[in-house]
Amino acid sequence: MKNIYIIGNGISGVTAARHLRKKSEHQITLISEESEYFFSRTALMYSYMGHMQWKDLMPYPIEFWKKNRIDLLKTRVLSIDFKNQNLMTREGQNLNYDILILATGSTPNLSNWPRQNLTGVGCLYHQWDLQKLEEYSKNIQQAVITGGGLIGIEMAEMLHSRQIQTTMLVREKEYWSNVLPLEEAQMISAHIRRHGIDLKLQTQLKEIKGSDKVTAVVTDQNDEISCQWLGLTIGVRPNIDVFKNTELEIDRGILVDAMLKTNIPNVFAIGDCAQQRQAKPGRKDIEAVWYTGRIMGKTVASVICGERTEYDPGIWFNSAKFFDIEYQVYGEISSSIQENVESIFWRHPTVEKSIRINFDRTTKKVLGFNLMGIRFRQEVCERWINQKNDIQQVLQNIRLAFFDPEFFEDCSNDFIQLANQKTGMNIHLNAGWELNNVLNFLKN
Numbered sequence: 206m207k208n209i210y211i212i213g214n215g216i217s218g219v220t221a222a223r224h225l226r227k228k229s230e231h232q233i234t235l236i237s238e239e240s241e242y243f244f245s246r247t248a249l250m251y252s253y254m255g256h257m258q259w260k261d262l263m264p265y266p267i268e269f270w271k272k273n274r275i276d277l278l279k280t281r282v283l284s285i286d287f288k289n290q291n292l293m294t295r296e297g298q299n300l301n302y303d304i305l306i307l308a309t310g311s312t313p314n315l316s317n318w319p320r321q322n323l324t325g326v327g328c329l330y331h332q333w334d335l336q337k338l339e340e341y342s343k344n345i346q347q348a349v350i351t352g353g354g355l356i357g358i359e360m361a362e363m364l365h366s367r368q369i370q371t372t373m374l375v376r377e378k379e380y381w382s383n384v385l386p387l388e389e390a391q392m393i394s395a396h397i398r399r400h401g402i403d404l405k406l407q408t409q410l411k412e413i414k415g416s417d418k419v420t421a422v423v424t425d426q427n428d429e430i431s432c433q434w435l436g437l438t439i440g441v442r443p444n445i446d447v448f449k450n451t452e453l454e455i456d457r458g459i460l461v462d463a464m465l466k467t468n469i470p471n472v473f474a475i476g477d478c479a480q481q482r483q484a485k486p487g488r489k490d491i492e493a494v495w496y497t498g499r500i501m502g503k504t505v506a507s508v509i510c511g512e513r514t515e516y517d518p519g520i521w522f523n524s525a526k527f528f529d530i531e532y533q534v535y536g537e538i539s540s541s542i543q544e545n546v547e548s549i550f551w552r553h554p555t556v557e558k559s560i561r562i563n564f565d566r567t568t569k570k571v572l573g574f575n576l577m578g579i580r581f582r583q584e585v586c587e588r589w590i591n592q593k594n595d596i597q598q599v600l601q602n603i604r605l606a607f608f609d610p611e612f613f614e615d616c617s618n619d620f621i622q623l624a625n626q627k628t629g630m631n632i633h634l635n636a637g638w639e640l641n642n643v644l645n646f647l648k649n
Contacts, residue, residue, distance in 0.1 A: 207231045209509070210292060210300060212282055213308030216495055217476030219243045220502025221306055226273050228510040233274070234300075236292075238281040240332050242267065247495060249335045250359045254366045287452050287469050304471045304509055307448075307459055308502075311441035311477040311493050318413050325419040326435045329360050338363070338434070345369050345434045349422050351410040352438035353380050355525050360436045361402050362528055372403040372430055374410055374422075384540055388550055389559060389577055393527045396557055400528050410435075441493055443478040456480055458491050463515040464508045465501060473508070475501035481516075487537060488518055496522070520587045530557055535586040536573030538563055546572060549596075549627055551620045553578075558613075560620050562599065569595040579616070580608035584647055600624050600632045605646050 209225060211218045214237035222233050235243075244262040251257045270277055281295040285305070292300040313328040315321060325344070327337050338360075348364045350357050353375030364371045377383055379390035380397060397404045405424065412423035413435060421431045443458035454460045454468040458480030465473045476498040477491070484490040497518050507514040525532045538561065542548050547566045552559040558578035564571045570593045574586050585606045589599050604617050621632050 207303035208234075208301065209304045209306065210234050210236060210302040211306040211308055212236045212292075213310055213476065213478075214240070214243045214277070215246065215308060215310050215476060215498065216243075217310075217498035217502045218306065218308035220499045221308065221475060221505050222275050222502075223273070224503050224506030225509065226275060228506060231304075231509075232276075234276040234278055236278045236280060236282060236294075238279070238295075241277055241279045242270075244332065246330070249329065249332075250363050253335060253339060253363045282447065284447070285451065285453075287472065290471065302471075305473070306505060307467075307472065307474040307478060308476045308498075309444040309447075309478045312444040312446075313437065314440045314442055315437060316439065318410065320413040320415060320419070321437065323413065323415050323419045324417055325415070325433050326413065326437065328437050329356050329363075330441065341434065342367060342369070347430075347432045348372070348434040348436065349374065349410075349430055349432040350436040350438055351422075352436075352440065353377055354438060354440055355381075356441075357436070357438035358397070358525075358527055360438055361397070362400075364434070364436075365400060365402065369434070370403075371401075372405060372432070373397065374408045374424060375404065375406050376409045378407060380404065380406070382540060386538065386540055386542070386548070386550070386561065386575065388552065389561070389575060390540075392552070392557055392559065392577060393530065396527060396530055441477070443480065443491060443493075445478055464513070465505045465516055466508070473505050475505050485518060488521060492518065494523060520590050522583060522587070530578050531576075531580065533576040533581060533583075534574065535581070535583065536563070536571075536590045538573040538575040547628075549620075549624045551616075551623045553616060553619075558616065560616075562596070562624075564596040564599075568593075569597065571596055571599045574606075579613065581606040582608050588647065596628070597630060597632065600630070601635050602646070604634055 209231050211222055214235045218235060222235055225231055225233055242263050248262050252259055252262055282292050283295055284293045290302050313330050328334050347370045349372045350360050351374045361371050361373055380394040382390035409425045410422055411425045413419060414421040419435050421429050423429050445455050445459055448455055459467060459474035459478050460482050461467055461474050461479050462482055465475055467474050477493040481490040500518055501516055504514050504516045520536055522535045545566050546563050548561055548563050550561045560579060561575035563573045571589050574581055621634060625632055
């Protein structure tokens with residue numbers, strides 16, 4: 206039986222602990238400075254908005270940990286002696302490990318603006334960020350958010366739910382246009398403004414004003430905007446500062462091989478802090494998303510328990526919500542169409558819904574799906590991409606992908622009509638979304 210310590214109790218660390226317990230009798234300890242119990246980080250906004258209580262953010266009941274013999278230690282690891290396999294905690298404890306899993310996650314990017322430590326300036330990543338915003342909200346009439354990613358739009362929706370006048374500063378030409386294709390980015394930009402958010406595009410934060418508390422910001426357009434809250438949401442980076450100037454090999458993240466091993470024996474890294482030495486084709490070497498952390502946690506448990514397993518994230522997918530618009534992406538969707546990629550894009554004429562399918566112009570193989578306000582089945586989309594189905598096959602069977610026709614109007618005919626016009630094909634739709642049809646498709 207080995208003594209395994211996991212630094213970090215996010216989705217990757219907790220998944221590793223769960224699967225280690227399923228596969229072994231090892232002694233397992235999860236260490237976290239942030240919280241004693243694992244919580245859903247993506248649900249922080251719903252706690253603030255009153256949709257959930259804090260206890261609802263914990264996916265497992267408190268008795269889960271004792272029942273599964275997973276020890277929890279709420280502290281900060283100040284240093285690691287890799288040679289002697291020892292951890293030093295904030296309280297001066299020396300903890301000896303046989304195997305160490307680093308799952309330290311991400312930390313918000315900061316640009317070292319003068320006065321960024323004023324009261325009323327905050328991020329949205331940690332539990333204490335939520336607490337800070339919650340405690341300070343009664344003093345907020347006006348807020349500014351700098352950054353145009355997913356955390357920025359979450360904070361905007363949170364503030365909007367409390368009738369706080371909110372301005373977003375986004376450096377791109379449209380919201381998230383470094384990720385979304387132009388048509389989708391324009392749709393979301395308009396949607397944000399329709400919700401009363403003052404979205405200022407091609408605009409960045411230049412100066413923070415105030416003495417003890419933030420009172421205003423100045424943009425690079427030399428506009429001064431009064432505010433009592435400034436949200437810094439310009440992305441995240443791997444949380445690896447404690448490993449600098451150690452034997453651990455790091456770049457932007459902790460460098461790992463396909464089995465998530467670092468350069469140091471008995472030390473692994475998973476989740477947002479891990480950087481693949483050689484990323485899988487079509488994937489990035491660092492991917493700070495929930496499901497990749499989960500896959501890494503499961504993979505590292507298998508490796509530690511003697512199963513030769515390589516990390517495989519599969520087909521890229523992601524999902525989010527922009528106020529009322531749900532977003533899904535599967536496979537390869539670039540913010541700009543590549544040279545040998547053709548795109549079929551359909552947008553509903555009256556409501557904010559769209560479908561985009563990318564395919565290879567030469568081989569006609571489908572490459573990716575981008576969906577706004579419409580849900581597609583992940584298993585169906587991934588199968589089409591994995592099997593390299595051609596666009597005609599996909600279009601003929603597109604109804605199989607629709608996930609919620611009982612709640613949404615069936616727009617498949619409109620989409621196919623546009624696809625026929627764009628491609629010159631004469632596609633006729635096959636059987637639809639009925640569950641038996643979907644199950645038969647996935648079985649064959």
